[in-house]
Structure formats: structure tokens, C-alpha cells
Amino acid sequence: SVLFCLDFDINQRANGARLYRLHDDMWFWNSAETCAAAWQAINEFTDLFGLELNEEKTGSTNILTGSSDGQMDEVQGLPSGDVTWGFLKLDTTAGRFIIDQTKVDAHIDELRLQLDACKSTLDWIRAWNTYGCRFFTTNFGSLAKCYSRAHVDAILSTFRHIQQVLFPELRGGVVARLKEMLAERFGITDVPDAYIYAPVALGGLGLQNPFLTPYIYRNKMPEDVGMSMDRFLEGEKLEYDVAKKAFESPDQQFDDFDDNGQSCPDFMDVEDESAFLSFEEYTRQRERTLAGLRAAFNDISEEPLPKPLEPSKALSGLLPELPEDWYSMKPYEQWICLQHSKEMVARFGGLVILEKGLLPTGVMEMLQQSRFQWQG
Numbered sequence: 001s002v003l004f005c006l007d008f009d010i011n012q013r014a015n016g017a018r019l020y021r022l023h024d025d026m027w028f029w030n031s032a033e034t035c036a037a038a039w040q041a042i043n044e045f046t047d048l049f050g051l052e053l054n055e056e057k058t059g060s061t062n063i064l065t066g067s068s069d070g071q072m073d074e075v076q077g078l079p080s081g082d083v084t085w086g087f088l089k090l091d092t093t094a095g096r097f098i099i100d101q102t103k104v105d106a107h108i109d110e111l112r113l114q115l116d117a118c119k120s121t122l123d124w125i126r127a128w129n130t131y132g133c134r135f136f137t138t139n140f141g142s143l144a145k146c147y148s149r150a151h152v153d154a155i156l157s158t159f160r161h162i163q164q165v166l167f168p169e170l171r172g173g174v175v176a177r178l179k180e181m182l183a184e185r186f187g188i189t190d191v192p193d194a195y196i197y198a199p200v201a202l203g204g205l206g207l208q209n210p211f212l213t214p215y216i217y218r219n220k221m222p223e224d225v226g227m228s229m230d231r232f233l234e235g236e237k238l239e240y241d242v243a244k245k246a247f248e249s250p251d252q253q254f255d256d257f258d259d260n261g262q263s264c265p266d267f268m269d270v271e272d273e274s275a276f277l278s279f280e281e282y283t284r285q286r287e288r289t290l291a292g293l294r295a296a297f298n299d300i301s302e303e304p305l306p307k308p309l310e311p312s313k314a315l316s317g318l319l320p321e322l323p324e325d326w327y328s329m330k331p332y333e334q335w336i337c338l339q340h341s342k343e344m345v346a347r348f349g350g351l352v353i354l355e356k357g358l359l360p361t362g363v364m365e366m367l368q369q370s371r372f373q374w375q376g
Helices: 002-013 032-049 101-116 121-139 145-166 173-186 193-197 212-218 227-248 291-301 331-348 361-369
Strands: 020-022 025-027 088-091 096-099
Touching: 002 032, 096 145, 101 121, 101 145, 121 145, 121 173, 145 173, 145 212, 145 291, 173 193, 193 331, 212 331, 227 291
Parallel strands: none
Antiparallel strands: 020 025, 088 096
8 A cells, every 4th residue: 555655656747657566566667757757756755655775676778779879878867777577687779678697597506506405306396397497487577479489589598508507417408317316216217208297197297398388389479579569650650641641632632521512621620721730749649549559569468379289199099088178288288298198108008197096196286285495
């Protein structure tokens, strides 16, 4: 409720501009002058309520156009530092968020500490799934279209880098390390990838593959994220040119406008028929009035939906043994089954590695839900 007062104050002092806030993390974008007014309001608010700002997390930047010479003037009244979210940093030149490899490297060392401290194989898998996969994936941002395919490629490249740093002597990365652990602890040297990646519900170890989810979405991401907005801007300029031409040549445009012989409608009867509003005036309220802009914004803001995988002919006969319907499964689980089905059938006789009655699901669920003891 206290921070709601800040939301309202900025809204009033920044000409109705919106503050985007997630708990106590805040982002604001607009013209330099409006951003400076919002930043001043934030500082006055924190002084009034006795709050403190985390200086390490404050920053500002200008987005340069493609025609800029690369120089950026510092805006007075705004904090210095990078604009960040998670492991993302706003790149001024590119005008988009990129992965901050410095932050990633710092957390690779922390991940190594957590993995080395695990006393059991299941704890090691859980630490990898939670930290090595989910934590990094979350901090790389959602896979919305606005990030473009280049961002997905950067995520895949970063996960390769993470595994190369963690397991420099192993070509197979995390899977090779887990197989090595199983050989050391249990003397088993021929563990198939299918068993390692298969979900716990199928009797597998359930190790998460960090590459798979980005890969599933990759082809659904646009290569040029600006195409939707470019189409809108081109259409907007065309509409402006048509309206301007109609204004400047009303007799040609409205000869048949009505049955009274009037050559132009009432809204064309202005004092200065030669002065049509400028393009800047025409577009000044586009955010409030144009449905086309909203449609373009929604298009690049949405997360693409991966196409459901159709089971292969060989896999179709094995679907009845699955614990849930194929089309109810998540795309990740479908890919795991499709990729490793031949190996699972060859080694275990089907997709289900352990029969339901033999699988200690209660113990597995208890281990998964128990509080994990992180080090540090």
C-alpha cells in the first residue's frame, strides 16, 4: 500500500506515464524529461518515507536510432548505471536486452559450489534442475517475440558456455558428469540417456535438459522483431498521406459526398484549408487512439505457442501405457519421449521404465517437496 502511493505520485507528475513495478523493483520509460521527473519523484518519496534505494540496481540509458553515430548524451537528473533485469542488460546500441555474461559467470561459480556440496545423486539432480536449469532460464527472461530469435540463440550459447565451464573435461556436459557419478557410486557404466532424461513419472531420473525448451520455441521466434512495428508505421504513414491529400484536394475527394452538391464535408470547412496538421501532430496520440499500434504491440509481446508434436507411428502404439494423455503432456515431455523412444523401448521394453506399482512415487514426491539445503 505504501508503494501504491509512489505509483500514483509518478503517474500524476509524469503526465500519466506508467510505472512498471514488480514488488519493489521498478522500471520506467518515456522521454528523457519525463523520466527525470519520475526519478525526482522517486527520490523525494524515499526521503519522505525514510526508505533507501539500492544504488547497484539503479540506472538509465537512451536508446539510439540506427542513424545515430553511437554517441549518447548523458541525461541530467537520471541515475548512472545499466538498466537490468535478472541476467539481462539493456544494450543502448542494439536497443534490446542482451545476456550479461559477467553475471552468468558469477553464478556458474555458485552453481559449482552447490553441486559439489550434494551428498546424493538425487540431490545433485535436484540442484541442477533448480539452479542450473530453472534459475538461469528464469533470469534470461520469458521467450516473448520481442526478444527475437537472436535472444534464443544467445540462451543456447550461454548454456553451452555454462556446461563447458562446469565440466571442461567432459564432452557430454551435465549428462556425462551424472553418468560418471553413477559409475563411481554404483558401478553402473552403461546408463542410457533415456533413463537420465525420462520424467520421474515414467521411472526416469528426470534430469532437465536446459537446451530443449529454447530449441522448441526457436523456430517460432521472429528473426526480425521489428517487422510488426514496421508494418504499422508504414500503414500509419500511408493513412496520413491519404488524409493529407484529401484535405488539400477536397473537390476531387468528395465530389459525390452528399446529395446537396456540397463538394466537401463539414469537417473540411476550416479557416485555413492549406494548412494540414503535421505528421508529428497526427501521431501524437497514437498510443491512446490507434488499434493498429495495440495489435502490433500485442503481437511482439506474446509468447509463441509451440506446435504440438504428433507421435511417430512407432510411438503411437506405446501411448496407452503413458500415465497421461499424449496431448495433455507439456511440449518438453513430448520431445523427451519422441527423442528417446527407440532407446527406451530397446532397453526397457516401452516408455514406462518402471511399472507404477514398483515406483516409490511417494518417496520421490517427498524428496522433491522437501526443503533443499543450499550452501553459502
